Amino acid sequence: MxxxxxxxxxxxxxxxxxxxxxxxxxxxxEVEAYRVLATVSPAAYLPKLVRALTSYRxxxxxxxxxxxxxxxxxxxxxxARRIGxxxxxxxxxxxxxxxxxxxxxxxxxxxxxxxxxxxxxxEAGRYGRLAVVLAEEGRHGEAAELLGRHIAAGEADxxxxxxxxxxxxxxxxxxxxxxxxxxxxxxxxxxxRAAEDLSPLVSLVWKLEQHARMLRAAGRxxxxxxxxxxxxxxxxRLARGGExxxxxxxxxxxxxxxxxxxxxxxxxxxxxxxxxxFGVHLLHDWSPDVxxxxxxxxxxxxxQTAALRESGDLSGLxxxxxxxxVRRALRWESRRRGDVETLLPAFDxxxxxxxxxxTDPDALARALTDRSMFLLAVQRYExxxxxxxEAIALQPIVTRT
Numbered sequence: 001m002x003x004x005x006x007x008x009x010x011x012x013x014x015x016x017x018x019x020x021x022x023x024x025x026x027x028x029x030e031v032e033a034y035r036v037l038a039t040v041s042p043a044a045y046l047p048k049l050v051r052a053l054t055s056y057r058x059x060x061x062x063x064x065x066x067x068x069x070x071x072x073x074x075x076x077x078x079x080a081r082r083i084g085x086x087x088x089x090x091x092x093x094x095x096x097x098x099x100x101x102x103x104x105x106x107x108x109x110x111x112x113x114x115x116x117x118x119x120x121x122x123e124a125g126r127y128g129r130l131a132v133v134l135a136e137e138g139r140h141g142e143a144a145e146l147l148g149r150h151i152a153a154g155e156a157d158x159x160x161x162x163x164x165x166x167x168x169x170x171x172x173x174x175x176x177x178x179x180x181x182x183x184x185x186x187x188x189x190x191x192x193r194a195a196e197d198l199s200p201l202v203s204l205v206w207k208l209e210q211h212a213r214m215l216r217a218a219g220r221x222x223x224x225x226x227x228x229x230x231x232x233x234x235x236x237r238l239a240r241g242g243e244x245x246x247x248x249x250x251x252x253x254x255x256x257x258x259x260x261x262x263x264x265x266x267x268x269x270x271x272x273x274x275x276x277x278f279g280v281h282l283l284h285d286w287s288p289d290v291x292x293x294x295x296x297x298x299x300x301x302x303x304q305t306a307a308l309r310e311s312g313d314l315s316g317l318x319x320x321x322x323x324x325x326v327r328r329a330l331r332w333e334s335r336r337r338g339d340v341e342t343l344l345p346a347f348d349x350x351x352x353x354x355x356x357x358x359t360d361p362d363a364l365a366r367a368l369t370d371r372s373m374f375l376l377a378v379q380r381y382e383x384x385x386x387x388x389x390e391a392i393a394l395q396p397i398v399t400r401t
Contacts, residue, residue: 012040027055038079046083047093050076054100066108073101095126102129107288111274114287122146131165132285135277138269140172143277160186160253161284167214168260168279176218180211187211187227200247201238202254202376205231209373210257228392232385238376239385254377255333256281258370262326265319282330298327318353318363322370325350329374340378347371351387365391 015036018029025033034049053076056069080094087093098121105114115133122130127150134143147166151158163186170179187207193199208231215224260278269275274290276282282291301324308317325346332343351371354364368391375384 011036027052038082042082043084043087046079047087047089049079050083050093050097053079054097066104070101070104070108070110073097073104077101091124095121095124098124099126099129103288106290109289111287111289129285131169132277132280133287135169135172135280136269136274136287136290137271138275139271140169141175144169144173144175160190161281163189164256164260165277165279168263168277171214172263172278176214180214180218180220183207183211183214197245200243200245200250201234202243202247203250205234205238205376206254206257206373208234209369210261213261228395232388232392235372235376235381235385235388238381242379242381251333251377252281252283254373255329258329258373259326262323265323282334295327295331298324298331301327314353314357315360315363318350318357318367321346321350321353322367325370340380343374344371344378347374361394365394368394 015033018025018033019037031049031052034045034052038045038049053072056072076097077094080090080097083090083093098117102114102117102121105111105117115130115137118130118133121127127146131143131146134140134146144166147162147169151162151166163182167179167182167186170176170182187204190199190204190207194201194204208227212224212227212231215221215227256279259276259282263278266275266278267273274287274293276286276290276294280286286294301320305317305320305324308320328346329343347367347370350367351364354360354367357363368387372384372387372391375381375387
């Protein structure tokens with residue numbers, strides 16, 4: 001939908017009058033006027049044309065045709081590239097436009113083109129989306145390398161989210177010791193902030209629990225035990241007095257780590273069958289196509305759990321029911337949460353099923369821990385403590401000094 005027509009003086013004059021008039025323009029009139037004026041005054045009007053084109057999502061008359069949206073985003077990218085290199089905001093405008101364009105491409109199922117745009121963004125220093133796309137396609141080593149290179153160079157904002165993502169990709173790539181090193185850094189940073197009442201205790205518990213899972217997988221059982229003991233001590237504090245300071249909106253951290261803990265039960269991602277970048281919160285940066293397919297799998301998992309109940313395959317049912325619970329938890333969070341009772345029954349069922357499998361105390365410990373971490377998210381601290389204490393009692397190695 002790019003426009004390369006030359007306009008006569010009368011058309012240019014009408015466009016100026018239209019924009020200067022007292023009447024309110026609709027979105028399409030504004031775009032048409034900026035298209036005209038951008039040909040004669042590019043420095044003044046190309047940025048305005050870009051903004052107008054990318055505001056299509058808010059246009060009252062917008063259609064449901066993704067091809068129309070893609071064409072508008074493509075035109076916006078073309079216009080952004082025409083902005084003079086001497087303009088101070090050119091890079092931000094272009095990268096913002098490319099980011100919108102790639103999201104529309106992924107939503108339309110045009111993944112290869114979306115990845116190419118993400119590669120262009122990475123060349124401009126905006127590497128985050130490319131790291132996610134690589135992870136979604138199972139290219140974990142490349143994603144970990146990309147993240148590590150920018151973090152080491154001091155180019156990355158080393159937030160909790162960045163460290164979780166990096167550790168997740170290192171772990172998925174088989175670099176387990178480096179992943180543990182990165183996650184230990186995350187835990188230590190949070191431990192220090194929590195001691196100064198600059199970060200919630202609940203969030204530290206979630207990170208300690210994920211760290212303990214990683215340590216257990218690496219066979220570092222004494223360190224796992226220490227992490228779980230520290231988490232239990234924090235749960236005792238929370239059960240007795242709650243959070244020292246008020247916090248809100250931290251559930252995203254819990255649900256992201258829950259999803260990350262469930263990655264081993266999912267199939268391996270490939271370029272032809274992408275999966276979420278576990279370790280990245282879905283509202284932050286999952287690609288639209290991956291998000292859609294992930295939640296679309298819920299009905300099939302529901303049918304699978306029903307069949308497993310019918311067959312009496314308790315072990316298989318426990319694994320599949322947890323995969324389903326993780327998806328329901330992510331959907332609960334993506335909808336900006338809701339009534340606790342809409343999600344708690346899924347965790348209750350996980351515990352009930354695991355209690356029936358007397359031969360596998362680890363399954364019950366895992367189910368109790370899952371429910372405990374959710375109860376922390378909804379500020380039911382005493383119940384969370386009771387579940388976690390029972391889980392620890394089922395794993396003697398955790399209580400050894």
